[in-house]
Amino acid sequence: MFNIGPLEFHQPIALAPMEDVSDIAFRQICKERGADIVYTEFTNCEALSRNVQRSLDKIRITETERPVAIQLYGSNGESLEKAAAITETYAPDFIDINCGCWVKKVAGRGDGAGLLRDLDKFEMVVQSVMKGTKLPVTVKTRLGWDDDTIVIEDVARMLLDNGVEALTVHCRTRCQGYTGDADWSWLPKIKSAAPDLPLIANGDIVSPEDVKAIFDMGCDGAMIGRGAISNPWIFEQAHHFLDMGEHKTPPTHVERIELCIRHLKENVEKRGVQRGVTSFRKFYTHYLHELRDSKNVRVYLMQFTEVEPIEEALLEYIQRLNDYVPA
Numbered sequence: 001m002f003n004i005g006p007l008e009f010h011q012p013i014a015l016a017p018m019e020d021v022s023d024i025a026f027r028q029i030c031k032e033r034g035a036d037i038v039y040t041e042f043t044n045c046e047a048l049s050r051n052v053q054r055s056l057d058k059i060r061i062t063e064t065e066r067p068v069a070i071q072l073y074g075s076n077g078e079s080l081e082k083a084a085a086i087t088e089t090y091a092p093d094f095i096d097i098n099c100g101c102w103v104k105k106v107a108g109r110g111d112g113a114g115l116l117r118d119l120d121k122f123e124m125v126v127q128s129v130m131k132g133t134k135l136p137v138t139v140k141t142r143l144g145w146d147d148d149t150i151v152i153e154d155v156a157r158m159l160l161d162n163g164v165e166a167l168t169v170h171c172r173t174r175c176q177g178y179t180g181d182a183d184w185s186w187l188p189k190i191k192s193a194a195p196d197l198p199l200i201a202n203g204d205i206v207s208p209e210d211v212k213a214i215f216d217m218g219c220d221g222a223m224i225g226r227g228a229i230s231n232p233w234i235f236e237q238a239h240h241f242l243d244m245g246e247h248k249t250p251p252t253h254v255e256r257i258e259l260c261i262r263h264l265k266e267n268v269e270k271r272g273v274q275r276g277v278t279s280f281r282k283f284y285t286h287y288l289h290e291l292r293d294s295k296n297v298r299v300y301l302m303q304f305t306e307v308e309p310i311e312e313a314l315l316e317y318i319q320r321l322n323d324y325v326p327a
């Protein structure tokens, strides 16, 4: 059991912040399927401090998705403080600071995982956000810059000393990007370095067994990113496995396809028809991948730029799968 501000958590399973994925629609979908905490995608504190509308749109949250964190990134103290104050007016349950983004345009200029190369600056970033808000503050980061400079234990102690309320660790280095495996063997070491700092594990958690392994290692929470894109049911499946010691029945093809249609419509509502339909194409693989003949269906759906023919094709697909009799 641990707290973030007034909220009490017991082995929460969180949806990871994911740019262009964890928007209100997807957060709500995962919440309904057992995600205990959801995060917005990261938002740049410079843009936010200048009230750029696109950034303000990113931090919009709804009551039904609580508990929800808004994630910020940056390394300019003044902007961070101002962005934190603006974020507070959107009333998230807490603010998470992204100190783990590995992409060059972020980490290369010292933001995100770039902070792992300068722990004084890392500390300044945390303190600046805290200066701007009374909300609880948490941090998400990686193990270190590269294999030779793993600093996560020092980071954990520094965060605890500064009053950060939880630490999420993607168990890779910045230089790894997404290569290799997440190295969970660091998790007990981080926990020993700062036993009073709630630790949320992240990286390559894709099954109920993985979630159980994370809790068996003494972590306080588990966070799932890519595993939730391909299976938004993972949260309830993992909870069921933890509670009952057995697997929950997987979603039927009807549930998968109906959720795909709903998600598409919500995406279109948010982004408009043209962008909504094209930006959704990446999700077909995830919703349909386990279904019979899905490759042909996915290819067929790519031609459409309106919702109606896609919905029609997906409803027909349900019918075809209903009617299928194995030879």
Ligand SMILES: Cc1cc2nc3c(=O)[nH]c(=O)nc-3n(C[C@H](O)[C@H](O)[C@H](O)COP(=O)(O)O)c2cc1C
Pocket (backbone or CB within 6 Å): 016, 017, 018, 019, 020, 021, 040, 041, 042, 071, 098, 100, 101, 140, 170, 202, 203, 204, 205, 223, 224, 225, 226, 227
């Ligand atoms: C499409 C995508 C977008 C991401 N955007 C963010 C982000 O905005 N903030 C963040 O902290 N991490 C971001 N991440 C990293 C994830 O939160 C997570 O740390 C990483 O994917 C490892 O977890 P996983 O193996 O469960 O996917 C992103 C990952 C993906 C795949």
